[in-house]
Amino acid sequence: MNAVSIKxxxxxFKAGVTALQGIDLDVExxxxxxxxxxxxxxxxxxxxxxxxxxxPTAGTVEVNGKPAERARRDHEYGIVFxxxxxxxxxxxxxxxxxxxxxxxxxxxxxNARIRDMLELVELSGFENHHPWQLSGGMQQRVSIARALSFxxxxxxxxxxxxxxxxxxxxxxNAELLGIWQETGSTVVFVTHSIPEAVFLxxxxxxxxxxxxxxxxxxEVDLPQPRTSATREEPHFFELVTQVREQLAAAxxxxxxxxxxxxxxxxx
Amino acid sequence: xxxIVQPAPRSVGRRVGRTALDWIPALAVFVLGIAAWQGLVAAxxxxxxxxxxxxxxxxxxxxxxxxxxxxxxxxxxxxxxxYVLGCGLGILVALLFAAWRTLSSAFMPYAVAANAIPIIxxxxxxxxxxxxxxxxxxxxxxxxxxxxxxxxxxxxxxxxVHPSSIELMRSYAAGRVSLFRRVRxxxxxxxxFTGLKIATVLSMIGAIVGEYFGGPTEAxxxxxxxxxxxxxxxxxxxxxxxxSLLGIVFYAVVALAERLTxxxxxxxxxxxxE
Numbered sequence: 001m002n003a004v005s006i007k008x009x010x011x012x013f014k015a016g017v018t019a020l021q022g023i024d025l026d027v028e029x030x031x032x033x034x035x036x037x038x039x040x041x042x043x044x045x046x047x048x049x050x051x052x053x054x055x056p057t058a059g060t061v062e063v064n065g066k067p068a069e070r071a072r073r074d075h076e077y078g079i080v081f082x083x084x085x086x087x088x089x090x091x092x093x094x095x096x097x098x099x100x101x102x103x104x105x106x107x108x109x110x111n112a113r114i115r116d117m118l119e120l121v122e123l124s125g126f127e128n129h130h131p132w133q134l135s136g137g138m139q140q141r142v143s144i145a146r147a148l149s150f151x152x153x154x155x156x157x158x159x160x161x162x163x164x165x166x167x168x169x170x171x172x173n174a175e176l177l178g179i180w181q182e183t184g185s186t187v188v189f190v191t192h193s194i195p196e197a198v199f200l201x202x203x204x205x206x207x208x209x210x211x212x213x214x215x216x217x218x219e220v221d222l223p224q225p226r227t228s229a230t231r232e233e234p235h236f237f238e239l240v241t242q243v244r245e246q247l248a249a250a251x252x253x254x255x256x257x258x259x260x261x262x263x264x265x266x267x
Numbered sequence: 268x269x270x271i272v273q274p275a276p277r278s279v280g281r282r283v284g285r286t287a288l289d290w291i292p293a294l295a296v297f298v299l300g301i302a303a304w305q306g307l308v309a310a311x312x313x314x315x316x317x318x319x320x321x322x323x324x325x326x327x328x329x330x331x332x333x334x335x336x337x338x339x340x341x342x343x344x345x346x347x348x349x350y351v352l353g354c355g356l357g358i359l360v361a362l363l364f365a366a367w368r369t370l371s372s373a374f375m376p377y378a379v380a381a382n383a384i385p386i387i388x389x390x391x392x393x394x395x396x397x398x399x400x401x402x403x404x405x406x407x408x409x410x411x412x413x414x415x416x417x418x419x420x421x422x423x424x425x426x427x428v429h430p431s432s433i434e435l436m437r438s439y440a441a442g443r444v445s446l447f448r449r450v451r452x453x454x455x456x457x458x459x460f461t462g463l464k465i466a467t468v469l470s471m472i473g474a475i476v477g478e479y480f481g482g483p484t485e486a487x488x489x490x491x492x493x494x495x496x497x498x499x500x501x502x503x504x505x506x507x508x509x510x511s512l513l514g515i516v517f518y519a520v521v522a523l524a525e526r527l528t529x530x531x532x533x534x535x536x537x538x539x540x541e
Binding site: 078 | 429431432434435437438439440441445449450453454456529531532533
């Protein structure tokens with residue numbers, strides 16, 4: 001059974017704007033799959049469709065063999081947004097415990113899990129801090145801890161490190177890989193950074209814009225565990241080049257970071 | 268690591284208030300203001316009925332302190348009753364409006380229009396409806412005055428939630444009640460308190476002005492009115508001081524409650540980060 005199974009998914013917004021067209025994609029359990037593409041290629045929309053935060057216009061999505069809505073209701077996935085989306089009125093510990101409260105875990109079980117999660121994201125000792133007392137990188141680690149607190153088999157991440165500086169981003173990339181290996185969860189990761197996608201993923205999905213389509217799949221066969229040394233290997237650069245060329249072939253000018261383009265549906 | 272870590276949790280005392288040092292400028296202004304008042308009244312021989320000296324007012328206040336206290340408490344009870352009623356309804360209506368958009372779009376225009384009415388003008392009507400001597404006539408006017416600022420501010424707080432906060436709750440399949448309890452209501456607290464603080468002042472105004480249009484002699488507003496009409500302006504001023512003291516204490520208590528419940532909010536943080 002696939003962790004995620006996407007069949008013929010299209011998404012059309014009002015006024016005839018097509019964000020996604022005919023997306024087919026299967027993600028196997030334990031995979032780390034990155035969605036990469038220019039702004040406006042619908043990669044975030046696709047992630048939100050997997051999470052049943054928005055409905056596709058056509059096609060079906062299954063998570064762990066269940067329709068997306070059922071999967072969401074069954075807490076099959078945890079999600080991390082670009083903003084940490086922490087609640088200022090809750091401490092770090094209480095933010096992590098939010099999904100556990102919603103799942104009616106007992107207090108002692110919650111506290112034990114909060115301790116484990118803080119250890120996992122290396123934030124032990126910060127449980128009584130408020131989010132605004134933490135740096136951006138620490139906030140995002142709290143957000144990851146919250147997403148993983150109830151042990152979902154699938155982790156959805158929407159450009160989680162996009163707002164962080166390069167050094168913090170690379171450190172969190174390495175930490176995320178460690179967490180992924182420790183928890184054995186499946187990750188679907190949206191990014192517009194090519195090195196990030198290559199470093200993290202077992203597979204990179206290259207998407208084209210207007211309308212968003214799958215333009216190519218690249219297997220990343222870099223050995224695990226990956227470290228900062230991985231970033232200096234010749235094969236790493238080969239893969240980065242491969243992704244870059246596929247993006248260019250898909251019609252994305254290099255370095256393009258324009259606003260999402262609203263394109264009329266031709267069909 | 269680019270961590271901006273602030274000092275670990277502070278003591279409650281530090282969180283609640285400023286230090287004594289912070290109060291010195293305000294205290295200086297108060298002392299200077301009173302001294303200037305006293306000095307100017309004496310220097311220009313301002314007549315007592317126009318503006319009494321602070322010392323005369325203090326003297327009158329001290330002489331009548333027990334009467335003023337009981338009159339103040341009588342009026343304060345009216346204000347408090349109206350406050351609880353008006354603020355309670357304001358919060359309730361804000362919750363209903365936030366939960367049902369159609370309800371909001373149906374009634375909101377009238378709420379906004381009603382807000383523009385000088386409500387205090389209804390004080391004589393309320394006295395007529397509920398009876399001059401019935402404290403409820405003053406509570407009613409105070410309640411109507413409190414209702415709008417609390418309702419409007421609370422509603423704004425309930426609805427100005429970041430969309431990703433709502434998506435996060437949706438990803439956990441959280442229900443409406445949960446969304447209100449865990450996101451919308453805490454998010455609304457700072458703005459709700461803005462309304463609750465404004466309402467403390469309005470409730471005192473409502474009660475006292477209501478009494479100006481008639482009420483029992485044990486009420487502070489009636490005392491101020493009678494003293495004025497008999498030319499005892501120093502006594503009237505003593506009554507105003509009592510009303511002010513009660514208003515300030517009322518405001519301070521609500522402000523303290525705000526500090527205790529929303530210490531996480533940026534407006535409160537400034538006092539305890541350094």
